[in-house]
Amino acid sequence: MQLRKWLVEPEFRIERDPEKCIQCGVCVRQCANDVHEYDEEEEVVYSDSTNCVSCHRCATLCPTDAISIRPFPLEFRPNAVWTASTLRNLYKQADIGGVLLTGMGNDQDQPMYWDRMLLNASQVTNPSIDPLREPMELLTYIGRKPDSVQFERIAGQPRMTTQLEPQLQLQVPVMFAAMSYGSISYNASVALAQAAQQVGTFANTGEGGLHKDLREYADHMIVQVASGRFGVDSDYLNTGAAVEIKIGQGAKPGIGGHLPGEKVDAAISATRMIPEGTDALSPAPHHDIYSIEDLRQLIYAIKEAVCYSKPILVKIAAVHNVSAIASGCVRAGADVLVIDGYRGGTGAAPTMVRNNVGIPIEFALAAVDSRLREEGIRHQASLIASGGIRCSADVAKAIALGADAVNIGTAALVAMGCHLCQKCYTGKCNWGIATQDPYLTKRLNPNIATRRLVSLLESWALEIKELMGGMGINAVESLRGNREHLRGLGLTNRELQILGIKAAGE
Amino acid sequence: MKRIKINEQHCIGCRLCEIHCLVQHSKSKKIIKAFREERESIVPGIHVEESGYVSFALQCRHCEDAPCIEACMTGAMYRDPETEAVICDQDRCVGCWMCVMVCPVAAIRRGPEDQVASKCDLCMEAEIPVCVVNCPNEALVYEDDAVR
Numbered sequence: 001m002q003l004r005k006w007l008v009e010p011e012f013r014i015e016r017d018p019e020k021c022i023q024c025g026v027c028v029r030q031c032a033n034d035v036h037e038y039d040e041e042e043e044v045v046y047s048d049s050t051n052c053v054s055c056h057r058c059a060t061l062c063p064t065d066a067i068s069i070r071p072f073p074l075e076f077r078p079n080a081v082w083t084a085s086t087l088r089n090l091y092k093q094a095d096i097g098g099v100l101l102t103g104m105g106n107d108q109d110q111p112m113y114w115d116r117m118l119l120n121a122s123q124v125t126n127p128s129i130d131p132l133r134e135p136m137e138l139l140t141y142i143g144r145k146p147d148s149v150q151f152e153r154i155a156g157q158p159r160m161t162t163q164l165e166p167q168l169q170l171q172v173p174v175m176f177a178a179m180s181y182g183s184i185s186y187n188a189s190v191a192l193a194q195a196a197q198q199v200g201t202f203a204n205t206g207e208g209g210l211h212k213d214l215r216e217y218a219d220h221m222i223v224q225v226a227s228g229r230f231g232v233d234s235d236y237l238n239t240g241a242a243v244e245i246k247i248g249q250g251a252k253p254g255i256g257g258h259l260p261g262e263k264v265d266a267a268i269s270a271t272r273m274i275p276e277g278t279d280a281l282s283p284a285p286h287h288d289i290y291s292i293e294d295l296r297q298l299i300y301a302i303k304e305a306v307c308y309s310k311p312i313l314v315k316i317a318a319v320h321n322v323s324a325i326a327s328g329c330v331r332a333g334a335d336v337l338v339i340d341g342y343r344g345g346t347g348a349a350p351t352m353v354r355n356n357v358g359i360p361i362e363f364a365l366a367a368v369d370s371r372l373r374e375e376g377i378r379h380q381a382s383l384i385a386s387g388g389i390r391c392s393a394d395v396a397k398a399i400a401l402g403a404d405a406v407n408i409g410t411a412a413l414v415a416m417g418c419h420l421c422q423k424c425y426t427g428k429c430n431w432g433i434a435t436q437d438p439y440l441t442k443r444l445n446p447n448i449a450t451r452r453l454v455s456l457l458e459s460w461a462l463e464i465k466e467l468m469g470g471m472g473i474n475a476v477e478s479l480r481g482n483r484e485h486l487r488g489l490g491l492t493n494r495e496l497q498i499l500g501i502k503a504a505g506e
Numbered sequence: 507m508k509r510i511k512i513n514e515q516h517c518i519g520c521r522l523c524e525i526h527c528l529v530q531h532s533k534s535k536k537i538i539k540a541f542r543e544e545r546e547s548i549v550p551g552i553h554v555e556e557s558g559y560v561s562f563a564l565q566c567r568h569c570e571d572a573p574c575i576e577a578c579m580t581g582a583m584y585r586d587p588e589t590e591a592v593i594c595d596q597d598r599c600v601g602c603w604m605c606v607m608v609c610p611v612a613a614i615r616r617g618p619e620d621q622v623a624s625k626c627d628l629c630m631e632a633e634i635p636v637c638v639v640n641c642p643n644e645a646l647v648y649e650d651d652a653v654r
Contacts, residue, residue: 022541024525030518061642063525064537439559445516445643 008091010049013072014058020066021045027058027067032428032440055421057430089351100351103424103434105251105343105388105410108355113362113495114394117401118504120485122472129474131465137475138461140405143167143311144335145379165335166311168222168242170405171200172461173476174395176453177340177386177409178224178246178315180208182259182268182280183347183424185441188416188433191449193217198450199457202241204407207257207282209271210236222313225302227256228282230272234305242310242336243302245295247286247329248317250344250361250387252353257282263427263436296332303333311335318342318364318387319357323371330372330381337381338407339364343388345410347434348425361387362401366499369402369481392463401499402481415456416449507568507590508650510628510635514562516645517554523563523637523646524550530629530636547618551626552637563637563646565626566613568592574605574614582623591628599623 014035023045027036033051036058038044052069059067076084089100122128129136144165151158176196181189189203189211196203197220204222205214209231214221223240225232237243248254259268259280269276289295299312314329315338316322322339329337341361346354365385372378385398386407398406414420417431424434432443464476473479487504488496496503525537527550532540540548552565572592575583582598583605585591594605594614599622606614606623617624629635638648 020538022525022538022545024521024541026520026522026525029520061520061522063522063640437559439519442516442559443518443643445645448644 008050008088008095009074010052010072011088012052012054012069013049014047014052015068015070016045016047017066017068020064022064022066024063026061026063030057030061030430032430032435032437053421053423054419055423055430056419101348101425102351102354102422103346103348104420104422105345106355107422110360112388113360113491113499114388114390114397116489116491117362117397117486117499117501118489119393119396119400119467119471120487121470126472128472129469131462131469134469134474136465136468137477138172138464140170140173140476141167142170142336142382142384142404144381147379166242166309168202168311168336169200170202172457173399173403173405173464174389174457174460175201175222175384175405175407176203176412177344177407178204178206178222178244179347179409179413180206180224180259181211181214181271182208182263182436184413184433185429185435185444186211186213186267187441187444187446188413188449189214190446191416191444191453192412193221194446194450195453195457196220198454201457204244205231205240207231207246208268209273210239211267211271215239224315225298226282227284227286228280230274230280230282233273237302237305240310242313243306244313244315244336244338245286245298245302245334246315247289247295248315248319248340249346250317250340250342250358251346252349253317253319253342253358254284255349255353256284258348260427265436268436292328292332295329299333313338313384315340315386317344318359318361320359322359322364323367326368327371327375327377330377334381336384336404337368338384338386339368340407341365341385341387344386345413346424361385361389361398363495363498365398365401365403366483366501370500373481392460393467395460396464396467396479397486399476399479400482400485401501402483404480411456412453415452416444508628508648509568510565510626510638511647511649512562512564513645513647514560516643517562518643518645519554519556519561520642521554522640522642523552524554526636526640527552527626530632549615549617549624551613551615551624553613553615563641564611564613565637566592566609567611568626568628569610573608573610577604577608579604586630589628589630591630592625593627593630594623594625596622596624 025038028038035052036047054069146162150161152161176192192203193214197217202222205224207226218239221240222242222244224244226246261277261279313336314334318339318341342358382404385403389406389408395406427435429435432441483501486501488501489504528548529537529540532544552563554563568591580598582595586593601621614623614625634648638646
């Protein structure tokens with residue numbers, strides 16, 4: 001609904017440099033929010049900033065760099081309590097009612113604990129390693145590890161007799177987070193799957209089912225079973241490399257999902273196995289999981305369905321008692337536990353939930369790793385940290401804190417072109433990612449997006465090797481859970497204790 | 507020969523190809539100056555065709571049996587022996603529009619002030635046609651026939 005102008009000032013202002021603008025109209029054709037308009041009589045392009053979301057599509061494609069976008073200069077009277085965004089939300093709700101919606105991850109100015117942890121490096125007493133000259137191992141296996149390993153000697157050669165549980169092999173300890181076909185476009189889904197295959201890692205279907213065209217990448221796809229059970233059948237479970245049971249999502253713990261019927265076209269309807277044009281509503285809980293015992297039933301039902309040939313992942317949001325919940329999930333039979341912190345992204349979530357529910361992944365990860373170690377069951381499940389991993393240093397720190405690997409969602413979308421305008425829920429993504437409008441989805445060439453995703457993961461791999469080399473470590477296994485390589489900066493004693501790390505200088 | 511291949515599924519209808527074609531064929535080759543001074547006097551050799559959300563950028567296909575060369579009465583339309591591109595010598599063109607009539611893909615347009623024909627010359631002065639270089643979504647690709 002269009003808000004009445006008298007109470008809502010634009011958030012952004014478009015400044016068009018008249019000396020540079022050639023009235024070519026590229027901006028007019030690129031904006032799905034109809035911000036720019038070409039006046040044929042006057043042969044001039046006008047911009048109405050009211051609907052601008054600052055996605056930068058027009059500015060990026062403008063051939064003369066004539067467009068700049070700034071925060072709207074009309075500022076509210078300074079007030080540390082009633083900030084501009086608080087006032088805007090109030091005006092909006094008073095005008096149209098209803099729940100405030102938003103997209104992407106939490107954007108509030110809360111402490112980033114990754115930035116308050118520092119990595120170690122070797123000096124004098126142990127040598128650092130140059131990753132360009134010496135082999136460095138990033139190979140990671142995800143899945144349940146045995147309690148002990150037995151060997152026998154055959155003709156003098158040792159041979160392992162222990163039967164290993166199914167594992168996923170990752171060339172880089174980074175996977176793509178669950179993003180459904182429906183929440184993101186077909187082209188974006190294809191790019192994620194292709195990139196995962198090329199790099200040797202995994203993409204995740206989210207709760208969108210597996211499009212028939214993506215079956216060729218199924219060896220590198222984790223298929224998800226969530227509360228709506230969209231697109232799930234025996235074939236689906238058996239096609240994927242692993243199955244993930246989604247209990248919660250970091251951006252909106254305790255909240256279900258809703259793909260509006262307008263987005264459910266023929267292809268999405270076939271993939272999700274629901275009628276065309278109907279809303280895809282994922283309930284908040286799984287209606288057959290009200291306890292750890294119920295979760296165990298579903299885990300083993302799926303294990304039976306796939307003949308115990310694939311690892312089962314359980315994804316939970318990082319919430320207050322996460323370590324106890326995680327322990328229950330592992331005891332219920334999860335082979336991999338994915339923990340999604342409160343900075344995790346989403347296609348749509350109530351703003352209040354996204355900004356106020358859940359805990360940072362740094363604490364959740366450290367608490368879960370410590371708890372599972374104390375209980376002697378850490379080897380029974382791999383840990384995946386997710387939600388707000390921004391760079392290779394975050395990956396290295398997460399691994400040192402105890403993660404086996406990480407999931408990236410937002411970082412992957414940004415690599416494809418996303419500019420974090422947070423309007424995914426409107427279906428008007430100008431970058432062709434979070435939309436099903438064929439005019440917009442064309443803007444994402446899956447070949448370009450794949451290339452960019454592969455570049456991102458390869459550069460992160462190089463950087464992780466550099467960081468490890470500096471620490472004198474030549475295999476990511478030696479960094480895993482190695483909190484001696486982390487030091488806290490500006491953290492309280494209690495925070496250091498929960499993170500299980502020493503303060504800088506100790 | 508090397509041709510411009512159109513991937514219509516990736517064409518986003520931004521028309522940057524038309525814009526850069528115009529600049530490349532201007533006197534100054536500077537975008538702002540070209541648009542200020544020569545916008546009316548240059549007809550780009552590439553044109554984006556659009557219907558609903560489907561669009562593609564069409565330019566001369568440089569046909570092997572180019573009917574425009576056959577139809578040209580002054581010999582203005584010729585095949586460049588080196589690049590095999592079909593070129594219109596605008597000094598010899600008299601604007602009879604026979605080439606426009608016979609072109610099977612409607613890629614020849616009436617040029618500046620309706621005097622002479624205007625069409626794609628595969629950017630003879632550039633290594634890769636500027637429409638290909640500046641296509642933001644790789645909807646235009648410049649490659650050898652053999653690749654097709």
